[in-house]
Amino acid sequence: MPKSYPAPARFPVTVDVVALTVRDDALNVLLITRLIKPFRGALALPGGFVLAGEDLMTAAGRELAEETGVEQIPGHLEQLGSYGPPGRDPRGDVLTVAHLLLAPNFPVLSAGSDAEHAAWYPVSQVLDGDLKLAFDHERILMDALERAKSKLEYSPLAAAFCGDEFTIAQLRAVYEAVWDTRLDPRNFHRKATGTPDFLVDTGRTTVGDTGRPAALYRLAEAARSSTGQSSRTVLNPPLMRP
Amino acid sequence: MPKSYPAPARFPVTVDVVALTVRDDALNVLLITRLIKPFRGALALPGGFVLAGEDLMTAAGRELAEETGVEQIPGHLEQLGSYGPPGRDPRGDVLTVAHLLLAPNFPVLSAGSDAEHAAWYPVSQVLDGDLKLAFDHERILMDALERAKSKLEYSPLAAAFCGDEFTIAQLRAVYEAVWDTRLDPRNFHRKATGTPDFLVDTGRTTVGDTGRPAALYRLAEAARSSTGQSSRTVLNPPLMRP
DNA sequence: GTTACTTATCGTCATATTGACAATAAATAA
DNA sequence: TTATTTATTGTCAATATGACGATAAGTAAC
Numbered sequence: 001m002p003k004s005y006p007a008p009a010r011f012p013v014t015v016d017v018v019a020l021t022v023r024d025d026a027l028n029v030l031l032i033t034r035l036i037k038p039f040r041g042a043l044a045l046p047g048g049f050v051l052a053g054e055d056l057m058t059a060a061g062r063e064l065a066e067e068t069g070v071e072q073i074p075g076h077l078e079q080l081g082s083y084g085p086p087g088r089d090p091r092g093d094v095l096t097v098a099h100l101l102l103a104p105n106f107p108v109l110s111a112g113s114d115a116e117h118a119a120w121y122p123v124s125q126v127l128d129g130d131l132k133l134a135f136d137h138e139r140i141l142m143d144a145l146e147r148a149k150s151k152l153e154y155s156p157l158a159a160a161f162c163g164d165e166f167t168i169a170q171l172r173a174v175y176e177a178v179w180d181t182r183l184d185p186r187n188f189h190r191k192a193t194g195t196p197d198f199l200v201d202t203g204r205t206t207v208g209d210t211g212r213p214a215a216l217y218r219l220a221e222a223a224r225s226s227t228g229q230s231s232r233t234v235l236n237p238p239l240m241r242p
Numbered sequence: 243m244p245k246s247y248p249a250p251a252r253f254p255v256t257v258d259v260v261a262l263t264v265r266d267d268a269l270n271v272l273l274i275t276r277l278i279k280p281f282r283g284a285l286a287l288p289g290g291f292v293l294a295g296e297d298l299m300t301a302a303g304r305e306l307a308e309e310t311g312v313e314q315i316p317g318h319l320e321q322l323g324s325y326g327p328p329g330r331d332p333r334g335d336v337l338t339v340a341h342l343l344l345a346p347n348f349p350v351l352s353a354g355s356d357a358e359h360a361a362w363y364p365v366s367q368v369l370d371g372d373l374k375l376a377f378d379h380e381r382i383l384m385d386a387l388e389r390a391k392s393k394l395e396y397s398p399l400a401a402a403f404c405g406d407e408f409t410i411a412q413l414r415a416v417y418e419a420v421w422d423t424r425l426d427p428r429n430f431h432r433k434a435t436g437t438p439d440f441l442v443d444t445g446r447t448t449v450g451d452t453g454r455p456a457a458l459y460r461l462a463e464a465a466r467s468s469t470g471q472s473s474r475t476v477l478n479p480p481l482m483r484p
Numbered sequence: 485g486t487t488a489c490t491t492a493t494c495g496t497c498a499t500a501t502t503g504a505c506a507a508t509a510a511a512t513a514a
Numbered sequence: 515t516t517a518t519t520t521a522t523t524g525t526c527a528a529t530a531t532g533a534c535g536a537t538a539a540g541t542a543a544c
Contacts, residue, residue: 429505486544
């Protein structure tokens with residue numbers, strides 16, 4: 001690619017992770033409290049520098065692991081987009097590749113005193129302006145939210161917020177939290193169970209809860225293989241926001 | 243974001259552009275013939291190094307201009323995604339931020355002998371294996387194609403392939419070329435003209451062509467403002483692939 | 485045990501959208 | 515004037531959606 005004349009500038013490259021989950025029927029995002037120089041004490045997305053020879057997705061997973069203590073990537077991780085370099089880090093031109101993690105509510109390591117403390121925060125607090133984020137992380141979060149919302153429309157990725165098995169109501173709660181709307185339980189049930197290649201009935205049901213036991217479903221195999229960036233829609237027709 | 247221990251590696255960063263257009267009812271991609279070291283003589287996506295202090299989108303537009311001679315960005319440019327660093331460039335770890343351009347059929351500069359020669363190539367030739375691309379550019383192209391296909395479903399971006407004014411048939415030809423399918427002209431007409439905030443009738447028509455003159459439309463103002471990455475769907479309900 | 489309550493699931497119906505295809509409109513070509 | 519071509523308007527059945535009634539199957543209260 002180089003012509004020859006422009007000096008191939010080199011940039012520090014970081015990966016950031018917008019980790020989303022649903023806790024208490026509300027969408028939450030994982031944030032760390034910065035302990036060092038720029039924006040010290042402020043909240044920020046977890047992330048860090050990409051190491052030489054390291055894959056972007058790997059780096060994102062590693063940073064997530066370092067700052068939360070999770071062993072395996074606990075949900076669906078995908079690339080969101082790249083930001084910068086200019087004007088986003090007071091230390092200079094830093095390019096960041098943001099990632100999106102959709103995961104079940106996993107516990108974050110209660111870090112020791114000198115590690116950056118990670119915790120879940122309701123997204124609504126950021127939207128309301130109650131929480132300020134460092135760098136351009138608020139913008140990245142906004143892009144992540146829009147991505148997550150639209151992903152739920154055309155892909156089976158809502159299930160990434162649930163465990164391996166889940167009820168239709170739990171799946172609906174995910175849609176309601178991410179979209180910040182209420183959905184009719186009966187119509188949602190019809191749509192979710194009626195969409196081909198989406199859910200399979202495990203035959204088992206919940207027990208002990210109040211109300212009628214709910215059937216437990218899992219993602220269909222066809223929906224599980226939605227790996228790379230360029231996976232074809234599975235939800236057809238899509239499940240659109242009201 | 244840095245802990246302190248891992249040395250913040252710096253990477254050369256390039257931008258690549260997957261420029262797509264419709265020529266003779268077929269989807270084409272802009273490729274350059276490499277004149278230098280790695281993959282010399284092979285076809286590749288236009289692109290080049292990001293300069294210090296330069297914005298990614300700006301860099302993509304600049305590289306496109308340098309290699310085709312276009313003055314202004316001739317269509318819709320958006321970020322596609324980032325690739326690498328490891329294992330994609332024999333010269334070392336290079337991170338590339340791929341971009342997607344959807345544009346009308348614009349003429350490329352017939353470059354002099356020592357400049358990299360850019361030209362349109364039917365995408366089908368790449369898909370058929372008749373053309374081999376340098377680096378991981380084939381994979382990037384595949385991702386771009388899937389992105390373009392899905393963009394046409396829920397955004398008004400098909401119009402980016404047309405000029406300022408266009409007929410319904412021209413718009414349909416875009417969908418047919420990108421999706422590689424045939425669409426019923428009558429149903430398409432109904433859908434395109436019936437979708438709110440999509441098209442506005444200019445009142446004028448084509449002249450001189452064979453057959454009945456067609457009404458000329460332009461993009462509605464609401465659809466024009468679909469700028470950033472996170473623009474909300476305009477086509478609602480979407481126009482899905484068959 | 486019954487009865488009340490709660491959540492899950494099935495059913496109904498009007499409306500909107502889609503796909504298939506007939507018919508008409510308005511130009512050019514013969 | 516007639517044939518040909520492309521554009522545009524309709525029709526109709528099948529499908530999907532939104533609103534909401536009714537039933538099922540548990541737990542909680544008495």
